[in-house]
Every structure is written in C-alpha cells, then in structure tokens.
Amino acid sequence: MATSVLDHAGAVGIHAEKTGLWAWITTVDHKKIGILYGASAFIFFLIGGLEALIIRWQLMKPDNNFVTPEFYNQLFTMHGTTMIFLAVMPLSAMFFNFFIPLLIGARDVAFPRLNAFSFWVFLFGGLFLNSSFLFNAAPNGGWFGYANLSSKQYSPGLNMDFWAMGLQILGIASLAAGVNFFVTILNMRAPGMKLIRMPMFVWMSFITQLLVLLSFPVITVALILLMFDRLFGTNFFVPAGGGDTILWQHLFWVFGHPEVYILILPAFGIISEVLPVFSRKPLFGYTAMVFSGCFIAFLGFGVWSHHMFSTGMGPIADSVFSLATMLIAIPTGVKVFNWMGTTWGGSIQMKTPMYFALGFIAMFIMGGLSGVMHSSAPADLQQTDTYFVVAHFHYVLFGGSIFALVSGAYYWWPKMFGHMLDEGLGKVHFWLMLIGFNLTFFPMHIVGLEGMPRRVYTYPAGLGFESLNRLETIGSLILGFSFLVFIFNVIKSALSKVPAPADPWNGATLEWSIPSPPQEFNFPSIPTVHGRDPFWEEKRARGGKLPEPARVSGAGIHLPDPSYWPFLAAVGVLLLFIALMHHDSKFGPAYIFAAVSVLFFSIFNWVFEPFHEG
Amino acid sequence: MDAHALHPATSTGIPNRKLAIWTFIGSECLFFASLISVYLVYRGKSLVGPYPAEIFEIPLVTVGTALLLFSSLFVVLALNGCEQGNRKKFLGWLAMTILCGIFFIGMQVYEFTHFYHEGLTMQKNLFGASFFTLTGFHGTHVTIGVIWLISIFIEGVRGHVPPAKALNFEMSALYWHFVDVVWIVIFPVVYLMNK
Amino acid sequence: MDSTAQAHAHTFPERAGEYVRIGLILFVLTALEVGAYELAHRPGVPLHDFLQVWLIPVLIVLSAIKFALVALFYMHLKWDGPLLKGIFSFSLFLATFVILALLALFIYQGKFSAMIGPLTGVT
Numbered sequence: 001m002a003t004s005v006l007d008h009a010g011a012v013g014i015h016a017e018k019t020g021l022w023a024w025i026t027t028v029d030h031k032k033i034g035i036l037y038g039a040s041a042f043i044f045f046l047i048g049g050l051e052a053l054i055i056r057w058q059l060m061k062p063d064n065n066f067v068t069p070e071f072y073n074q075l076f077t078m079h080g081t082t083m084i085f086l087a088v089m090p091l092s093a094m095f096f097n098f099f100i101p102l103l104i105g106a107r108d109v110a111f112p113r114l115n116a117f118s119f120w121v122f123l124f125g126g127l128f129l130n131s132s133f134l135f136n137a138a139p140n141g142g143w144f145g146y147a148n149l150s151s152k153q154y155s156p157g158l159n160m161d162f163w164a165m166g167l168q169i170l171g172i173a174s175l176a177a178g179v180n181f182f183v184t185i186l187n188m189r190a191p192g193m194k195l196i197r198m199p200m201f202v203w204m205s206f207i208t209q210l211l212v213l214l215s216f217p218v219i220t221v222a223l224i225l226l227m228f229d230r231l232f233g234t235n236f237f238v239p240a241g242g243g244d245t246i247l248w249q250h251l252f253w254v255f256g257h258p259e260v261y262i263l264i265l266p267a268f269g270i271i272s273e274v275l276p277v278f279s280r281k282p283l284f285g286y287t288a289m290v291f292s293g294c295f296i297a298f299l300g301f302g303v304w305s306h307h308m309f310s311t312g313m314g315p316i317a318d319s320v321f322s323l324a325t326m327l328i329a330i331p332t333g334v335k336v337f338n339w340m341g342t343t344w345g346g347s348i349q350m351k352t353p354m355y356f357a358l359g360f361i362a363m364f365i366m367g368g369l370s371g372v373m374h375s376s377a378p379a380d381l382q383q384t385d386t387y388f389v390v391a392h393f394h395y396v397l398f399g400g401s402i403f404a405l406v407s408g409a410y411y412w413w414p415k416m417f418g419h420m421l422d423e424g425l426g427k428v429h430f431w432l433m434l435i436g437f438n439l440t441f442f443p444m445h446i447v448g449l450e451g452m453p454r455r456v457y458t459y460p461a462g463l464g465f466e467s468l469n470r471l472e473t474i475g476s477l478i479l480g481f482s483f484l485v486f487i488f489n490v491i492k493s494a495l496s497k498v499p500a501p502a503d504p505w506n507g508a509t510l511e512w513s514i515p516s517p518p519q520e521f522n523f524p525s526i527p528t529v530h531g532r533d534p535f536w537e538e539k540r541a542r543g544g545k546l547p548e549p550a551r552v553s554g555a556g557i558h559l560p561d562p563s564y565w566p567f568l569a570a571v572g573v574l575l576l577f578i579a580l581m582h583h584d585s586k587f588g589p590a591y592i593f594a595a596v597s598v599l600f601f602s603i604f605n606w607v608f609e610p611f612h613e614g
Numbered sequence: 615m616d617a618h619a620l621h622p623a624t625s626t627g628i629p630n631r632k633l634a635i636w637t638f639i640g641s642e643c644l645f646f647a648s649l650i651s652v653y654l655v656y657r658g659k660s661l662v663g664p665y666p667a668e669i670f671e672i673p674l675v676t677v678g679t680a681l682l683l684f685s686s687l688f689v690v691l692a693l694n695g696c697e698q699g700n701r702k703k704f705l706g707w708l709a710m711t712i713l714c715g716i717f718f719i720g721m722q723v724y725e726f727t728h729f730y731h732e733g734l735t736m737q738k739n740l741f742g743a744s745f746f747t748l749t750g751f752h753g754t755h756v757t758i759g760v761i762w763l764i765s766i767f768i769e770g771v772r773g774h775v776p777p778a779k780a781l782n783f784e785m786s787a788l789y790w791h792f793v794d795v796v797w798i799v800i801f802p803v804v805y806l807m808n809k
Numbered sequence: 810m811d812s813t814a815q816a817h818a819h820t821f822p823e824r825a826g827e828y829v830r831i832g833l834i835l836f837v838l839t840a841l842e843v844g845a846y847e848l849a850h851r852p853g854v855p856l857h858d859f860l861q862v863w864l865i866p867v868l869i870v871l872s873a874i875k876f877a878l879v880a881l882f883y884m885h886l887k888w889d890g891p892l893l894k895g896i897f898s899f900s901l902f903l904a905t906f907v908i909l910a911l912l913a914l915f916i917y918q919g920k921f922s923a924m925i926g927p928l929t930g931v932t
Contacts, residue, residue: 250911636896
C-alpha cells in the first residue's frame with residue numbers, strides 16, 4: 001500500500017470527517033490508535049498504581065487492618081495483572097503503533113483495520129477484568145493463577161473466571177497485533193531500509209512480536225483448560241481426578257518467561273534510540289545489539305522452569321534451567337556495555353529523556369544482578385516467595401520497563417502531540433521517581449532475605465520488619481506523587497502550547513524529518529534510506545540543520561478508509577466471553593449463539609468491505 | 615486492476631496477507647503443541663476407564679484421516695485451477711474439498727457421540743478431558759476452514775475470485791493444509807500409539 | 810526472493826500431476842501407518858515382534874514424512890523463499906521442543922532425585 005498509493009488514489013474518496021467520537025471509534029490511523037492505546041494504558045496504570053498504594057498503606061505497620069485479607073488478595077492479583085497486561089504491554093503498544101511506521105518510513109501498518117480491532121479488544125478486555133470490582137469478585141489467585149488456588153474448589157466465586165476470560169480476551173488482542181506488526185516490519189519498510197539498517201527500537205519490537213506470537217498460544221491453551229475445569233468440571237488441574245497442578249505451572253511459565261521479555265525488549269529498544277541522540281553518537285555495537293536481542297528471545301523459551309525450582313523437579317532439570325538462565329546474563333551484559341559504550345566520549349545532552357534513560361541503565365543493572373542470584377537453584381529456594389523476589393522484578397519491570405517507557409514518553413511527546421513537555425518539571429519527575437522507587441523497593445531486598453513472605457496481607461510486630469516497611473510505604477507515596485508531577489506537566493504543557501519543532505532533539509531517525517505532530521499520511525513522499533541513522537546522514541549531507549518541513553495538502557495520497565467493523569467485531573469478542581460467563585444460565589446457549597453471530601456478521605462485513613490494505 | 619495493484623510491492627516481495635497467514639500458522643503450531651503436550655503428559659494417568667485402547671475405532675478414524683488427506687490434495691488442485699483461471703477445475707475440486715471436510719466433521723461427531731454412549735466424557739477421566747479438548751479444537755479448526763472455503767466457493771461462483779485474486783483463496787488453502795498436517799500428527803500420536 | 814514471488818504471481822504452472830503423485834504417496838504412507846499398527850496388535854503375524862518394540866518410532870518417521878510432503882508440496886514451501894520456510898520451521902522446532910521438554914520433565918519428575926540422591930547425600 002505504501003509505495004503504490006497513487007495507483008488507486010481515485011478509487012476511494014479521501015474521507016473528510018476527522019474529529020469527534022465517531023472518528024476515534026472508526027479510526028484506522030496508526031497514530032490515533034497509538035494515542036488510544038497510550039491513554040487507556042495510562043489510566044489502567046493509574047488504577048494499578050492505586051492498588052499498589054493501598055497494598056503499601058496496609059503494610060505500613062504490623063497487624064494492620066486497613067483492608068481485609070480477601071480484598072488484599074484481590075489487590076495484589078489485580079495489581080500484577082493490570083501492570084503487566086494493561087499497562088506495560090499496551091504502553092509499549094502505543095510506541096509500536098505510533099512509531100514503527102514512522103521509523104521504517106511507512107504510511108500505515110500492514111493491516112490498519114486489524115490494528116483497530118486489536119486496540120478495541122484490548123480495551124474491552126481491560127474493562128472486563130476491572131469490571132470484576134463492581135461485582136466484588138476481582139481475581140484473587142495471583143497474576144499467575146496457580147492451580148489449584150484457581151480451581152473451583154478453592155475459588156468458587158466468579159473471581160478467577162474474570163481473570164481467565166479477561167486474559168483470554170487480551171491474548172486475542174496481543175496475537176492480532178503480533179501478526180500485524182510482524183508483517184508491517186518485514187513488509188512495509190521504505191526503499192533502502194534493510195533489516196540491518198532498522199532502528200534498534202524496531203528491531204526489539206520485531207523480536208517482541210515473535211515472542212508474542214510463539215508464547216501467547218501456550219497461555220491460551222492453559223486458560224482454556226482452566227476454564228474447562230471451572231465451567232465444565234474437567235479434572236485437568238484437579239488432583240482428586242488425577243490432574244497435575246504442576247502442569248499449569250509449566251504451561252503458564254512456558255508463556256510467562258517469554259512474556260517477561262515481551263515487557264522488557266521494547267524498553268531496550270527505546271533506550272537504544274534515546275541514548276545515541278542525547279550522546280550525539282551512533283549506537284555502539286549495533287549488530288551486537290541485534291544479535292543479543294535475538295539470543296535473549298531464543299534463550300527465553302528455554303528457561304521457564306527457573307520459576308519453579310521449589311516444585312522439586314530434581315537436580316538434573318534444576319541444573320539445566322539454572323545454566324540456561326545464567327547464560328541470559330551474557331547477551332544482557334552485552335547490551336548494558338553497549339549502552340555505556342554509546343555514551344562514552346559522547347557530547348551528552350542532559351535532557352529529561354536522557355535522565356530517565358541513564359536511570360534505566362542503573363536500575364536495570366540492579367534488577368539484573370538480583371536476577372542472576374535467583375538463577376542459582378539453591379539460592380532461589382531461599383528467596384522464592386519472599387520480598388526479595390518482589391524487589392527483583394520491580395527493579396526490572398519498574399526500574400527497567402517503566403523508566404524506559406517514561407523516557408520514551410518525554411522523548412517522543414513533541415512528535416506525538418506537537419508541543420514540548422516542561423524540562424524543569426520533567427527533571428523533578430525524574431528525581432522524585434528515582435528516589436521514591438529506590439526507597440520503596442530497595443528495602444524489600446533486605447526484608448525479603450530476612451524472610452518476609454510475599455502475598456501475605458500483614459506481618460506481626462517484633463520480627464524487625466516494621467521500620468523498613470514504613471520506609472517502603474513512604475517511598476511508594478513519593479513514587480505516586482512523581483506521577484502527579486508528570487500529569488501536571490502534561491496539562492501545563494498542553495495549555496501553554498509551546499509548539500514543538502519537527503526535530504527538537506537533533507534526532508537520527510525518520511520520524512524527526514516530518515512535522516510535529518505528523519500529518520495523517522506521515523510522509524508526503526516515501527523516503528529512501530541510505531544508512532542506519534538516515535536523518536543524521538541527510539542533515540550531514542545537506543550541511544547541518546534543515547529548514548522546518550512544511551505541512552502539505554497530501555492531495556492524491558490514498559489512505560485506508562475508516563471502518564466500524566473492527567469495533568463491532570471487538571464487541572462480538574467481548575459479548576462472547578460475557579456469554580460464556582453465563583453459559584449455565586437459562587438462556588446461556590442463546591447468549592453464546594447471539595455473540596458468535598455478532599462476531600461472524602462483523603467479520604464477514606469487514607472482509608467484504610471495499611477497502612485496500614495490501 | 616491488475617495483479618500488481620492488488621498486491622503492491624512489499625519489502626520482502628511476499629504479499630502482506632500471505633506473510634500474515636504464515637505467521638498465524640506459525641503461532642498455531644504452538645497452540646497445538648501445547649494441546650498435544652497436555653494429551654501426552656496425561657497419557658496413562660487416567661484413574662478410571664474408559665481407556666484409549668478399549669474405545670478407539672481405528673477403521674473409522676482411518677477413513678476420516680484419508681478424507682482429510684484427500685481434501686488437501688483437492689484444495690491444492692482447486693488452487694491450481696483458480697490461478698490458471700480454469701473455473702471448472704477451481705470450483706469442482708473446491709466442492710470436493712468442502713464435501714471431504716463436512717464428512718470429516720460428520721465422522722468426528724459420530725465418534726464423539728459413540729464415545730459418549732460408551733461412558734467417555736470430558737469429566738470422566740483425564741483421557742476424556744485431554745482427548746476431547748485436543749480433537750475438539752482440531753474439529754473447530756476444520757469447521758472454521760469449511761465455513762471459509764464455502765464462502766470462497768460462493769465468491770467463486772459469483773466470479774469474484776479471478777486469477778489475480780487467487781491469494782484470497784490461497785490463504786484459506788494454506789490454513790486448510792495446516793489443519794491437515796495437525797491431523798497427520800494427531801492420528802498416529804493419539805490413535806495409533808494408544809497403549 | 811522478489812523475482813520468485815513475482816514469477817509465482819504471474820505464471821501458473823500446471824502441477825496437477827505432481828500433486829496427485831504426492832497424494833498417492835500420502836495414501837500409501839497412511840496405509841503403512843495403519844498396517845504397522847495392525848501388525849503390532851496381532852500376535853503371530855510377520856514383523857509382530859519387531860513392531861511391538863518399534864511401533865512408535867516407525868509411526869513418528871512415517872508421519873514426519875507425510876507432514877513434510879504436505880508442507881513442501883501442497884503448502885508450496887518448496888517453491889517459497891527462506892523467510893516463509895524459516896517462519897514455519899522455527900515454529901515447528903519450538904513446538905517440538907516444548908512437547909519434548911514437557912514430556913521429559915514429567916516422565917523424569919522426581920526420578921532423577923531418587924537416582925542421584927544417594928550419591929550426593931541429598932534426599
């Protein structure tokens with residue numbers, strides 16, 4: 001579609017309607033969908049953050065009864081599930097959507113309507129999961145849903161039904177997006193944008209899609225079996241019927257470990273874009289970065305059982321998975337050294353995105369080091385199920401993923417919205433976040449090694465946990481406050497409307513060559529790429545700074561038409577799962593039939609809609 | 615519009631939708647791998663009968679297997695006809711494919727009903743649970759494939775699948791073959807290794 | 810890769826004969842599978858003793874050949890470029906790995922501990 005748009009420019013009229021609710025519901029523009037992803041994910045992030053603050057408030061002092069044990073179980077389950085599936089993954093998806101086409105020089109993704117479908121399914125899945133709070137039946141068996149905590153016997157309410165169905169819906173969204181971006185990255189590159197010239201963010205996103213495509217089917221099956229156990233009384237994970245609860249753990253972690261890299265690889269990509277620009281140097285060791293990313297993903301499929309050392313797999317399995325896990329430190333170390341090599345001797349510009357990127361490196365190294373400690377099975381047996389593990393994965397997921405996503409937000413904000421964020425407030429945000437983060441999570445290493453267990457709603461006085469827990473709660477409040485500063489920054493900048501130039505940071509990649517925010521068709525003419533840092537090379541060739549690119553009419557450029565069928569198909573998916581929840585009611589089969597009809601009707605209209613998407 | 619306008623140049627030279635269906639098939643490999651793993655892990659772990667060896671009807675399933683294999687041959691002949699613009703070859707073999715698919719589903723419905731009367735249900739034991747889940751999801755894929763092929767057939771009858779649009783049909787054909795190769799694995803692993 | 814895709818899109822080779830030949834091979838292989846199964850389950854017939862031991866490897870080899878024939882010829886992978894071949898083979902590799910790894914983990918769950926435990930003093 002990208003390069004031959006003029007062929008059928010006259011075939012379909014260019015749509016005029018571009019604003020209002022209807023335009024957002026029917027949009028197939030990757031930039032609008034990216035903003036939809038970002039806005040929804042940020043709201044879910046705030047909900048997940050609020051859950052975390054309630055958890056910290058409860059743990060502030062011993063024997064506290066701020067929340068009931070039952071509600072505490074719901075809080076930590078929903079906090080984990082929300083942050084992973086509804087915050088970090090879709091925040092990465094925001095950057096995939098908005099920037100992958102811009103970075104590879106395309107006008108849209110390969111399947112614009114499928115892209116809209118992914119977003120709506122994701123949003124409905126997130127709303128479905130969170131609606132459980134309205135029925136006082138939020139999931140309460142942990143984000144990993146271990147059998148048989150999740151079985152009908154121990155979780156008779158609707159709680160884990162919401163969890164399993166909600167994740168199933170979100171899986172559909174992720175798989176659809178996975179296919180879409182996999183094809184987009186391979187097929188929609190501008191002339192000259194060879195694979196080995198692609199920006200590192202695109203590379204890491206590409207590997208992420210591969211992980212999504214190959215790991216989500218496994219959790220899909222695990223969730224299907226769980227639902228069969230819960231809805232139809234099968235015995236897959238019921239020991240009384242011969243089922244093996246360990247099978248759930250294996251299936252979950254065959255998915256779960258690649259999922260960890262699904263969360264961190266896009267962050268690696270963002271950091272690899274920010275560091276070179278603010279060091280005024282090309283990325284150090286580009287090829288090594290590409291291959292270490294591939295290696296991490298490949299190994300990521302062979303280490304899942306390191307989450308299960310305490311299940312007693314035996315010394316052989318323990319050793320194999322320990323060794324494979326330790327191996328991952330090598331490509332990760334390669335990445336860390338390459339990031340440091342990128343800044344080494346650079347002309348460093350200390351702008352807000354750079355603060356967060358450097359913060360990322362430091363925090364991620366700490367999380368990585370405690371990760372290597374877990375890889376040793378005997379050490380892990382001491383650490384598992386304690387706050388030490390909580391400290392570890394928050395250092396990689398918050399200190400890693402969130403720091404990088406915030407860095408990316410400050411870096412790309414001018415491009416997305418056409419105005420700059422305030423630098424001063426950004427730095428206040430950074431310092432509050434860094435201090436709050438470390439105050440919250442560093443003491444967890446200590447209380448964890450001292451034996452404080454995870455997922456328990458309180459602790460008795462006199463075990464030496466009091467002062468550190470109080471410190472953690474204070475830290476979490478600072479951390480929460482830092483995001484209020486960010487929100488204030490967003491509002492203030494939006495009101496003051498300091499217009500962003502096309503290229504505020506002297507960027508290296510194609511997105512900075514077009515106006516901020518980009519016009520609907522992205523590139524008036526598809527660029528031709530000659531190297532790895534195409535925009536730096538162009539600026540060098542044309543003698544330094546380029547004039548501000550003009551906004552052009554774009555007449556004759558054919559864009560995909562808006563469509564409401566993806567939205568309706570997503571409604572069909574949602575209805576199907578709601579109907580499944582009511583399968584044993586009087587009209588259960590009728591509900592399911594109606595939902596399937598809506599789904600098929602929408603898909604058929606979608607397929608036969610006159611539409612050109614290559 | 616010529617074929618080029620319908621399949622604009624892509625960076626790899628492979629049309630977007632063809633790459634997408636292959637990507638989807640790659641993803642589906644892991645879906646069926648997980649189901650097959652569950653079946654194999656639970657092999658011989660059922661606490662009560664009926665057990666596989668005493669309930670399988672190998673001749674019946676062999677007929678179903680042959681039907682699915684032949685349908686794979688028929689659909690590739692139909693695709694060959696579609697690409698050549700040979701309407702008779704395209705629609706004739708496609709109709710045969712759809713018939714084979716429907717007979718396969720019929721075979722499976724008969725088999726499931728028969729097992730149910732023999733006392734095998736999803737709730738009865740692990741064999742029932744994992745067997746019905748694995749073959750049931752395969753059957754669901756066959757059903758979706760049949761619906762897909764029927765809509766291609768209707769489009770073909772209306773003359774909407776000229777050689778330039780053969781990719782529309784090729785996607786469903788690739789999916790159909792994939793469903794067939796999954797059965798090529800299931801047939802020996804589930805039915806013939808039933809001890 | 811570009812040129813092969815274009816050639817595929819514009820010339821439509823007559824492959825009916827080849828497809829039918831593959832179909833016959835597939836049919837014969839399926840007959841062999843069922844035949845092997847029957848021989849393994851009837852005491853006194855030729856090859857019975859051999860197949861009682863080797864039935865599973867024989868079936869795996871036969872079905873792998875069938876799988877490869879359908880993928881290469883009917884799914885056109887034989888004529889496709891390295892990308893599509895790579896996507897499918899990598900997925901298959903990973904799928905096989907997951908199946909084998911899970912089987913190994915469950916077959917040997919706890920058994921190695923019992924074997925090695927006395928040697929290491931760990932119980």
